[in-house]
Amino acid sequence: MNVPDITSTNAMNLAEKRSAADLRRRQAAQKLSFGLFWLGALVVILIMLVVVGYVFITGFKSINLQFLTTPPKGGLSGEGGISTTVITTLYLVGLILAISAPLGIGAAVFLIEYQGQTQSGGKFIRSLLQVVNFGVETLAGIPSIIFGLFGYALFVSTLKFGFSLLSAALAGACLVLPTIIRTTQEALLTVPVSLREGSLALGATRWQTISKVVLPAAIPGIITGIMLSVGRIISETAVFYVTLGGSYRLPKNLFSGGRTLSLHLFYLAMDTNAFEKAMGTGAVLIVSIILINLIIDLISRKLSAGVRLHQ
């Protein structure tokens, strides 16, 4: 009479044991794999520490006030400092932003603020928006050497600006334009629609609404985009290698050539044996990138604090 009961309990016990064993096995597999993931993360940190650490330790040996404040002397031993290349980099950052920031911010404002407009010509604007979005996406995917090649063909050769600050700035502006447009678009999207509606309902025109309500609210995000572009310009080498000429002297005007910090590093590494000086230049580059990252971090932290306040 009891037999079926016993077998069924046995079966259940067996099943329980099996599932317990299975669970243990699965948990062991998880422990092992998670260990591997921790190891992977450790490897990533190690790579960062080794690269940055090596550049800092070997680079800081050649960094002193003289290195920072004297111009490069040229020659095969790579004598001199980096002062003119720092100034050229700053010139180029300023020039590129002067061209690309207004264009990029304007484009983003148009893409976001005028997308809902379906008055007369609404269809035209809608298809234009699609085309422009496609253009921005394409630009973002083009490798920098192609921008360099384009800059060389159009600005250096066809327009005869030569290897110059102007050619490099125009090519560089094309390079960072998608970055500025995208980050500004994102910044504008975070501005609540209610702000715009409130302003329009009070009788402000669209431009008044944009310039006095939307843009001020979006400024931290826009600054983040501009800082990202600064980082990109400081790091970029390929575009300037084929448009800026490479003279280590200070550019006298828009039509003289020059050499940015990263370009200087390249020339030092490839044409001279001054690896310590190249490392010193690399250390300066990494320090400036870290500073830019810190600023971006600070802005985004302030930004999220602000959002919390609004909610």
Next chain:
Amino acid sequence: MQTKLKVDKAVKAILLVSASFSILIVISIFVFIFRSSLPAFKEFGIQGLLGELTWRPANGMYGILAMVVGSVMVTLMALVLGVPLAIAAAIFLAEIAPRGVQAVVRPAVQLLAGIPSVVYGLFGMVVLVPLVRRIPVTGNSGYGLLSAAIVLAVMILPTITSISEDAIRAVPRSYKEASLALGATHLQTIFQVLLPAAKSGIGAALILGIGRALGETMAMIMVIGNSVILPAPLDNNPLTVFLSQARTLTGNIAVEINYASGLHASALFATGVVLFVLIMLVNVSARAIIHRGNPSAG
């Protein structure tokens, strides 16, 4: 009121013009690069450029096949080295790492993304190349595919990691909760629920990584050796092909454009066209693969 509306209209026109610039730039890039490459294509044909191995501008030989192979090989090697680590780091950041650890790993990834390519190139020249040179094979200079692929793997890692992390985080919480509630372990949930759901985002990360790898210029010039040869084993061991020098499409352009003229310059623009088409092909085919695997993906 009337003037205000006029200002409004004028501003709109100005903004429209600035928005049109991005598409204008895309068009001019196409026009200038294709137009400048036309003489080379006319002179040699696609066959003569893409089917020939010898690049010797002094003798009027402009085959770019060796550079295509160089670019593709170094990119594939960098993917093999970099992708597993990049995705592991992404899973770690999205699912496993405690908050405090995230706060260490994420800035590290961010910093790796920001380091200029010339600095990676320099590190490769000074640290990696001498290490690789120690491998005892005749003709091994240290400069070559292996050193270049290691440098490139590190360079594409942060891109792939951060976009994949976003993709994994974007998977709805309910998926994970349902899987855990059904008795799956966290690990099973990651591999059988989260990763498949994040497939298209991770695919996009890979596409960007490949694009970045194919497009990288300066670091490649610094460590790959730049000899225009079809990568081949250095001795009887087929693995020594990885120690072979090579030249990338990007490197070919950058190294020679400043002094090239005439057909030589045109052939370099043709190199740019090939690079461009290669990246487009990767984009289109990868997108097709992702969409076929997951038809609902946007």
